[in-house]
Amino acid sequence: MSGAFSDKWYNVAQRIGLNAEPLAHEWGTPLDPERVKAALSQGGFDAITMVHNETSTGTRNPIDEILKVVKAFPEVISLVDTVSSFSGYPTPKDDWGADVMITGSQKALALPPGLAIASVSEKALKRAETIPHRGYYFDFLEILDNHKRSTTVATPAIPLIYALQDKLEEIEEEGLEARYKRHERLNTRMHDWVEANGLELFCPKDHASKTLSCIKNTREIDVPALNQALKDEYGFCIDGGYGKIKGKTFRISNMGNETDASFQELLDALDALINRFAKK
Numbered sequence: 001m002s003g004a005f006s007d008k009w010y011n012v013a014q015r016i017g018l019n020a021e022p023l024a025h026e027w028g029t030p031l032d033p034e035r036v037k038a039a040l041s042q043g044g045f046d047a048i049t050m051v052h053n054e055t056s057t058g059t060r061n062p063i064d065e066i067l068k069v070v071k072a073f074p075e076v077i078s079l080v081d082t083v084s085s086f087s088g089y090p091t092p093k094d095d096w097g098a099d100v101m102i103t104g105s106q107k108a109l110a111l112p113p114g115l116a117i118a119s120v121s122e123k124a125l126k127r128a129e130t131i132p133h134r135g136y137y138f139d140f141l142e143i144l145d146n147h148k149r150s151t152t153v154a155t156p157a158i159p160l161i162y163a164l165q166d167k168l169e170e171i172e173e174e175g176l177e178a179r180y181k182r183h184e185r186l187n188t189r190m191h192d193w194v195e196a197n198g199l200e201l202f203c204p205k206d207h208a209s210k211t212l213s214c215i216k217n218t219r220e221i222d223v224p225a226l227n228q229a230l231k232d233e234y235g236f237c238i239d240g241g242y243g244k245i246k247g248k249t250f251r252i253s254n255m256g257n258e259t260d261a262s263f264q265e266l267l268d269a270l271d272a273l274i275n276r277f278a279k280k
Contacts, residue, residue: 001024003059004243009049023036033062046076048070050066052082055107067098078100080093086103088211100121103118105117115161124140125141186258190263193271197274201215201216212252
């Protein structure tokens with residue numbers, strides 16, 4: 001746990017009655033593989049959950065290093081959230097050795113919300129067979145059984161599935177490596193803007209997300225007023241921070257369909273307005 005969404009995963013586990021143990025890190029701090037190793041060495045764990053790209057804090061966690069640790073504990077199933085990194089930068093599930101990798105349609109894939117997408121290992125499927133109360137809607141075995149019969153567990157969001165097909169063709173045309181480089185290029189431009197304006201990232205720069213930036217509000221910017229001006233004068237909108245760091249930070253995305261031109265328009269708008277609403 002190191003941000004709002006990894007914290008939420010723990011909260012969900014508690015709500016459905018699982019005996020879950022938090023491994024809490026300070027928000028904005030990358031997950032520590034050595035702490036994971038020490039926790040798993042205590043024994044008694046069936047699974048570990050983690051977030052690759054912690055959107056609330058703009059932190060990119062070292063999932064590859066953590067999953068190297070997890071490999072030493074074959075009884076542990078690994079579940080990795082790549083909701084805001086998938087297609088924005090590499091998420092090599094098989095190379096990582098992740099058992100379950102999940103994402104959504106609404107982030108770097110730049111589609112409307114409504115689809116959850118998962119890749120599930122044979123190991124995870126075999127483990128699922130041993131679980132007596134898996135529910136129904138999110139039961140991997142039920143989903144797989146329906147898939148083999150060319151159907152789905154329930155009526156799917158058919159327009160989104162067609163949209164996903166179109167998006168995958170678009171990604172193939174751009175090229176995955178080119179897509180990664182575009183995200184990284186825009187992300188670097190955002191980091192340069194942060195430094196040029198006397199601001200700083202909320203997390204260590206060497207672990208910063210490549211799809212969005214969480215920025216400390218060190219200049220005491222009136223973010224709601226800035227956002228209103230962005231909307232009224234330029235047609236843009238940024239995020240005013242998430243969870244317990246709302247107001248202390250603000251977030252700017254560079255994921256999905258953003259281009260060099262569209263992103264530069266946003267930065268130009270911010271340049272025109274920021275001094276109007278900053279106290280420092």
